[in-house]
Amino acid sequence: MTIPDDLKYARSHEWIKTEGDSVVVGISHYAQDQLGEVVYVELPDVGATFAVGDELGTLESVKAVSEFLSPVAGEVLEVNTRLEDEPNLVNDDSYGNGWLVKLKGSSESKELLDAADYKELLEQESA
């Protein structure tokens, strides 16, 4: 289970990468593994604003539909339109081309975990 050191993580299994005054959001390798093969991704509208914990969109896999949550507060700057035709990128490249949403906002939050703490969380969850 890969957990890159340079990312932050939400307890609901999204990862957050800071790029200037915006953040990129995806779901962790663990989360995509739990979901199974993703067949459809529903993304928010560009320009929409979200509070921490709001539902940003949904991921439909062959097993279930799960929502992913906004780990930060902010406005949607961009969504990964490649996922319309290639939802499998969420599985195949969860930390790269499988990103979901870019938000204008900051990842400075006590609620977010660093890689070590996230790894601990996963160990607790699988225990």
Place this chain on the structure above:
Amino acid sequence: MHPWVGAGPEDRRHILSELGLKSIDELFSSIPAGVCVDGLDLPPARDEDWIRRTLGEMASTNVAMDSIPCFLGAGVYRHVQPSIVDSVLSRAEFFTSYTPYQPEISQGTLQVIFEFQTLISRLTGLDTANASLYDGATALVEAALFSHRVLRGKRNLVVVAETIHPMYRRVLDTYTEAAGIEVAVVAPGDDGRLDPATIIETSGDRACCVVVQSPNFLGILEDLPQLAAAAHDSGALAVEVVTEAVSLGLLAGGGSLGFDVVCGEAQSFGVAPGFGGPHLGFFACASKHLRQMPGRLAGETVDEDGNRAFCLTLSTREQHIRRAKATSNICTNQGLMALAATVWLEAVGGSGLRELATSCLARSEELKRRIKAVGDPWRIAYPESPTFNEFLLVGPGNGTELVKRLTAENVLAGVPTTDWGGSWPDGILVAVTECNPATDLEALIGALEKLS
């Protein structure tokens, strides 16, 4: 106990003793006495033969559709019924099975669904059709809710033509009220047709969809390309509902005329008219909106040996995958009736469907001509408007009275519009199909002349 025979007195005693109970009443003791019926006053049990004879006598007091000339329509139509339809339908493999929960083992059922989808897709001019819905009215409701979802719930108004089937509108009201969606009704112009300008005006920037029916409830053909354009000018999806599916044998499906959804009732394809149904809903949309489509979808694939095979491409998602996040209550499909429609369409064939539709149109036009010749007090309500196989006839009295008087002359002249209201004259909707020979037309004209 025999698996097919109900429990006898011995079995009951055995079951009760296993449960440690003395009587059936004790088994149901948790039901409050106040809600139980104390003894039913029923006649003694009768044998099968007596029941068949007695019910047959009762049934014979009805006027059956096929016993006298019949022009009933208004959403339910009588068409030829090749005997292969019932023959295939009554095969136990199809007739007794419920929706397959391990779908790929039911290759026959999946193939039927796949063929049904293909036929509907070709007839509607849209590239995706689902495995069917319960009936035309709920198909229309699904189209409205679908449009609401496609536009992400930001537009909360459904604009609907007054000239869609009034019963469909009542079903739409029931669902939209519960979903908090508003409905605005657009009345037709003096020619019984919709004016695109009224659509644009009513829609404003709030409509998620504009729903029109063609041929409409009055049998009149709408100017579909203009109406689709009006919907799109308002930023809404364009939805066409069809209640007489045989019209698609002659008229272009809305998909090729700009409509985003074409849905409706396919009873005309091999499902005999029956009081209370069954009916058969269909739903087609552009594949880009596939994920918002209700119901299931069968697809074609190959098995591990490379042979043609079928699979459930989109499974019963509402049950297995979406569950609490379901967007529709449709988990299954109208399997047996979809089979009837598929066999019917394949028996009739493409050119056959066109011939059949042409025959409906020709007979209807012939009847209109002859009614015009009868003249006063009978007239066609919208004489200049194009129709397919149905039109509104007005005469000396309201529709209900006229139908009663014509039935006394041994003609089922059509469906009265009296109880449905509407901004059109109170009259009779007269439907003509290939099942009406020249003698039926003679009989109706004779009856009209008699009542002149």
